[in-house]
Amino acid sequence: MKYIFLLFSMFSFAQQTKKVDFTKCSANINLNSEAKSVNGSVGYDFSVKSTIDTIRIDCKNMTFYNVLINGKPVKYKNNDKELLLFEGFKKGKNRLNFNYYATPKQTLYFIGQDENLQIWTQGQGKYTSHWLPSFDDVNEKVIFNLTIAFDSDYQVISNGKLVKNTENKAFKSWYYQMQKPMSSYLVMMAIGKFEKQALNSKSGIVLEQYLKLEDKNKFASTYKYSKEIFDFFETEIGVKYPWEIYKQVAVNDFLYAGMENTSATIFAQDFVVDEIGFNDRNYINVNAHELAHQWFGDMITAKSGKDHWLQEGFASYYALLAEKKIFGEDHFNYQLLKIAEELKIASKTDTIPILNEKASSLSFYKKGAWALHILREGIGEKNFQKAVKNYLNKYKFKNVVTDDFLAEIKKVSNYDVANFKKNWLEKSGFNVGEAITILSNNKFINEYLDLQKNESIPFADKKNQLETILKSDAFYPIKQEIIVQLEAISFDEKKELIQLAMQSNDVNIRQAVAETMTNIPLEFKEQYESFLDDKSYATREIALQNLWAQFPKNRIQLLEKSKDWQGNNDKNLRIIWLTLALGTKEYEPTKKAELYNEIVNYASTSFDSSIRQNALEILIKIKPSDERFLQSLVNATTHHKWQFVKFAKETIRGMIKKEEFRKLFEDLLPKLVDKEKVSLENLLNK
Numbered sequence: 001m002k003y004i005f006l007l008f009s010m011f012s013f014a015q016q017t018k019k020v021d022f023t024k025c026s027a028n029i030n031l032n033s034e035a036k037s038v039n040g041s042v043g044y045d046f047s048v049k050s051t052i053d054t055i056r057i058d059c060k061n062m063t064f065y066n067v068l069i070n071g072k073p074v075k076y077k078n079n080d081k082e083l084l085l086f087e088g089f090k091k092g093k094n095r096l097n098f099n100y101y102a103t104p105k106q107t108l109y110f111i112g113q114d115e116n117l118q119i120w121t122q123g124q125g126k127y128t129s130h131w132l133p134s135f136d137d138v139n140e141k142v143i144f145n146l147t148i149a150f151d152s153d154y155q156v157i158s159n160g161k162l163v164k165n166t167e168n169k170a171f172k173s174w175y176y177q178m179q180k181p182m183s184s185y186l187v188m189m190a191i192g193k194f195e196k197q198a199l200n201s202k203s204g205i206v207l208e209q210y211l212k213l214e215d216k217n218k219f220a221s222t223y224k225y226s227k228e229i230f231d232f233f234e235t236e237i238g239v240k241y242p243w244e245i246y247k248q249v250a251v252n253d254f255l256y257a258g259m260e261n262t263s264a265t266i267f268a269q270d271f272v273v274d275e276i277g278f279n280d281r282n283y284i285n286v287n288a289h290e291l292a293h294q295w296f297g298d299m300i301t302a303k304s305g306k307d308h309w310l311q312e313g314f315a316s317y318y319a320l321l322a323e324k325k326i327f328g329e330d331h332f333n334y335q336l337l338k339i340a341e342e343l344k345i346a347s348k349t350d351t352i353p354i355l356n357e358k359a360s361s362l363s364f365y366k367k368g369a370w371a372l373h374i375l376r377e378g379i380g381e382k383n384f385q386k387a388v389k390n391y392l393n394k395y396k397f398k399n400v401v402t403d404d405f406l407a408e409i410k411k412v413s414n415y416d417v418a419n420f421k422k423n424w425l426e427k428s429g430f431n432v433g434e435a436i437t438i439l440s441n442n443k444f445i446n447e448y449l450d451l452q453k454n455e456s457i458p459f460a461d462k463k464n465q466l467e468t469i470l471k472s473d474a475f476y477p478i479k480q481e482i483i484v485q486l487e488a489i490s491f492d493e494k495k496e497l498i499q500l501a502m503q504s505n506d507v508n509i510r511q512a513v514a515e516t517m518t519n520i521p522l523e524f525k526e527q528y529e530s531f532l533d534d535k536s537y538a539t540r541e542i543a544l545q546n547l548w549a550q551f552p553k554n555r556i557q558l559l560e561k562s563k564d565w566q567g568n569n570d571k572n573l574r575i576i577w578l579t580l581a582l583g584t585k586e587y588e589p590t591k592k593a594e595l596y597n598e599i600v601n602y603a604s605t606s607f608d609s610s611i612r613q614n615a616l617e618i619l620i621k622i623k624p625s626d627e628r629f630l631q632s633l634v635n636a637t638t639h640h641k642w643q644f645v646k647f648a649k650e651t652i653r654g655m656i657k658k659e660e661f662r663k664l665f666e667d668l669l670p671k672l673v674d675k676e677k678v679s680l681e682n683l684l685n686k
Helices: 002-019 213-222 226-237 284-292 309-327 329-346 361-379 381-394 402-412 417-425 432-439 443-456 459-471 476-485 491-503 507-516 522-533 537-550 552-562 572-582 589-602 609-622 627-636 642-655 659-671 674-685
Strands: 020-032 037-048 055-058 062-069 076-078 082-085 092-102 108-111 118-121 141-151 155-158 161-168 171-177 189-192 194-200 206-212 245-251 264-268
Touching (some): 037 055, 194 213, 226 309, 329 443, 361 381, 361 417, 443 459, 476 507, 491 522, 522 537, 572 609, 609 627, 627 674, 659 674
Parallel strands (some): 245 264
Antiparallel strands (some): 020 037, 062 092, 076 082
């Protein structure tokens, strides 16, 4: 029955957008962090273009009062999914006003408490209509102006420009204003204790960047190249940035890497890094991807899920073009090669083509990016830029389908668009041959592929060639490949080449040595220890564990050197250090309980899911019967982040196959809160 309702609802909205046009929303929003609720007063301007019986606004589990149309009270229906209006409106311009209240179960998230409190939204895939009465249909584009009231000690961010603030005792109101329309899923807010810095693009757009107060020293490393990417896109795309301001804010436990809310991107705290962490994981690709969406997805939006690649494929490809601008041609082609290899493997089971709303994310994003590269190479860079510019200008602030874009390609070239559509968009699989043919125009790619082909050649026959490459200025992946091929060769035979790799001072090449040298010869030990000082937390983690395992007599010295390490946002180094310290009998013997309790604490709800998962993965190996561990694991199954939930559920499913653990979980049930109890009972019963 629910599917019939869903289809009816979608059909109804498709009909509604032809007869009714909602143009502007003015909303005053109040949030209660203790009740995890939202309430407010909302006004919509709309025009009735032709006769319609019922006007629908999406609203999930909301309460309404003071519903007025054109200043007069009207009757309405609320079915917990939609607000249904059937009287009081006339042909032409109208004004709708109402008050509402909701306690959303998704889309609006309250994270942490007190000083660590953050409130943020995620509309795409979750629906803004859970916290703001709006439109799930992406084809209804509205100018949203939000005024948000909250505790004056916090910063409030939303779409558009901040036009003013007002204060009333402990509360402060932030008035945000937009000039152009957008789909409802792109409406956002983020609230927290943030530090802000601002700079200007070459075209004069203000670029605001936000981080948590404790991360204020990480602006340069986190937002590295942000201005360069923005300026590059305005030039490359050929259409000026379509909004009045651009903001970016990192939040705790975000559901995805990032989200391209109009004029205000939210991204995951995982990408907030210092100078060392930048070499392990940085924000550059996500940064460029979400910014590209401001044109491809926000300004022009696909009419339906079938054409979703017009958003994700474009954003993914332009992110690669931004990386090409920053890191060069070889980097660009290497990324395309890695994507091609990924798509080739996936094509064995991923059989749904791009032009299908059920296509995988891999297809929408990465195959979509490759399809655009095929087009760009096929018609030439200048023609591609011209077609994209025409496409954006023609459909600015509207909705599109794939044929709209391909029509612009036809206008600038004689390229066989029909064949392209058939082979790249309507067929499953991945055309590896065509991809490799294009990549082979790059010298580095040819050398890299040749090196891979020569893997089976005896070491003695290729040693001189490998040495020559390691001494050259070849792009680092070739040298990494050499190190991988050397893994099975004895140290005596390969040590000259290993020395060359060590001397490169390239983080990536040195990390390849650290990873592949799992048996550390005594003569190489001192050099291997230098990895502990590399500008990479990942390399340090590898080296710390390998040295601890192979040289027991040096464990205390190792632990002393690394005792203050924290690592990345997931505290990878701190949690590994605690594990090794517990495993070293003679190290701090009187503090073992303290060290263990620190890991237990990291598994608790006081920390982000990435930290919690790292701690839980260690605790299951150390003391899986600890009730505190079991309770934290069960709590994880109720988390808002699906990746963390999946990990926790799979872990519990594996554990309860053994009767001893099943019994421990059953004994835990009476001590759990209702939500945790229901989740655990479901797992035990299945």
